[in-house]
Amino acid sequence: MVAEDFESVLKGKYPAKAHAKRTVELLPSKPSEGLIYLEATHTKLQEDNDSPEHFRQRRYFFYLTGCNIADSYFTYDIKTQKSTLFIPAIDPDDVIWSGLPLTAEDAAKKYDVDEVKYSDEVNEILSSFASANASATVYAIENQIDASVKIDVFKNKDLKEVKKAIEEARVIKDEYEIAMIRKANQISGWAHKAVTKRAKTAKNESELQAAFMEVCIANNAKEMAYHPIMAAGRAAATLHYxxxxxxxxHKLNLLIDAGAEWENYASDITRTFPLNGKFTPDSRALYDVVLRMQEETTVMIKANVHWDDIHLHAHKVAIDGLIKIGILKGDPQAILEARTSAAFFPHGLGHYLGLDTHDVGGNPNSKDKDIMFRYLRLRNKIPAGSVVTVEPGLYFCEFIIKPFLEDEKHKQFIDESVLNRFWDVGGVRIEDNVLVTENGSENLTDAIKAADEIEALFK
Structure with a gap:
């Protein structure tokens, strides 16, 4: 798909039927019959308040329906491949407050399902299916079944397989999903540019968060993929500030990590820039190292490359750059084997991106004894069609670095006199969203990141 064509793709329907079929193919038990049953997020009032909690659709439900309506249900007959969406019935008492909701007829036109019914018919349909298919299994997600739903009419229940199958299916994105991520990136790129321009007059971090969200909301991307990070000065060393x-x-730089959603699909973009429009020599030197880390690792991306290997290369580039700056000293291989670079680059190079910012299927291992790999959210060979973030960073967090300075294994490789110049730099992170292809990759993020271009924006 040509990048410019994504808007035409989005004029079609979200491919829910294809997702359901793919999910069935990935069920470990390979059933020829049975029923998948899923529920949407249920409306829940705030504690001691008559207003509802902020709505966020269950991603497993959305993947098989494309439906963003609360209190909905879904069934998929594995044998006949018939999908049925159940939406809330029209409540006349509620219309005056909330307006007329989507009717079953309208929903049938909007969503890629075979049939739309109202939610008060769910139990009848489940009972009917169970009676007609006595040996069939119902596949649902544990702790996502409302107490009012009579799933016990089935003799055979599996509450594990379908969740795992959907997670595996979500790793590889189809054309429509990629178009959604492109749209989220486009709007977020505009918003990042607005933040850079607003920095000329802004007095605090809140003003820049407002500038980012204004552009997103004005372009109908009203939901953020995650809480925006606007970290000025030393705060940039806090990863999830x-x-x-x-x-x-008089703070030097701002690290902005912010991305909007488009119809539940996330973008995740980070940029770092000087608040006064001009990098200091130390800030520029560090920025160039991180940019090199990102550029070299992005070149390595293609189908079936192991993410561990790309992450390891990022550390090698970081060590080389930090030696040239003077923060690290000694033999690069010895520094790598000691894992001293983890003091400055403590997180993973990136993660899968999709319906969640930190999307499913990455196979992380938080118990890994190797500090260089412990915090990676992605530990697989990356397939064509997956979308990954590439987000190297270098940070100067006293809480993390000082224990390294007290350890002789690491202290020998760190020049404290040079290090002390960089505390006020805080940290630099640069992050793009990248589509993996058979022979390479495509960067879906077009927000500017070359240091000279950033400085030119201020001029």
Whole structure:
């Protein structure tokens, strides 16, 4: 698909039937019959309040329906491949407050399902299916079955397989899903540019968060894929900084990690830029190392390459760059084997991206004894059609680095006199969203990142 064509793709329907079929193919038991049963997020009131909690659709439900309506249900007959969506019936008492909801007829036109019924028919359909198919198994997700639903009419229940199958299916994106991620990236790229421009006059982090969200909401991307990070100065060394309220004063840089959703599909973009429009020599030197880390690892991406190997290369580039700056000293291979670079690059190079920011299927291993790989959210060979983030970073967090300085194994490789110049730099991270192809990759993020281009924006 040509990048410019994604808008035409989005004029079609979300391919829910194809997703259901793929999910069945990935069920470990390979059933020839049975029923998949899923539920949407249920409306829940805030504690001690008559307003509902913020709605976020269950991603497993959305993947098989494309439906963003709360309190809905879904069944899929494995043998006949018939999909049925159940949406809430029209409540006359609620229309005056919330307006007329989607009717079953309208929903049948909007969603890629075979039939649309109202939710008060769910139990009748389940009972009917179970009676007609006594030996069939119902595949549902544990702890996502409402107490009012009579799933016990089935003699055979499996509450594990379908969740795992959907997670595996979600790794490889189809054309429509990629178009959604492109759209989320496009809008987020506009918003990142707005933040850079607003930095000329902004006095605090909150102003820049507002600038980002204004562009997203104005372009109908009202949901953020995650809480935006607007980390100025030393706060950039906090990986998931969420304060976003501090004044700038004389702080050097801003690290912005922010991305909007488009119909539940995420973007995840990070940029770092000087608040006064001009990198200091130390900030520029560090920025160039991180940019090189990102560019070289992105070139390595193609189908069936193991993500561990790409992540390892990022550390090698980081070590080389930090030696040239003077922060690290000694033999690069010895530094790599000691894992000293993890003091400055403590997280993984990236993760899968899709219906979740940290999308499913990455096979992480938080118990890995190797500190270089412990925090990776992606530990697989990456298939064509998957979307990954590439987000190297270098940070100066005293809480992380000081224990390394107290350890002779690491201390010998760190020049503290040079290191002390960089605390106020805070940290640099650069992140793009990349589509894996058979022979390479395609960068879906077009927000500017060359240092000279960033400085030119301020001029």
């Amino acid at each position: 969420v304060d976003n309220s501090q004044p700038f004063g």
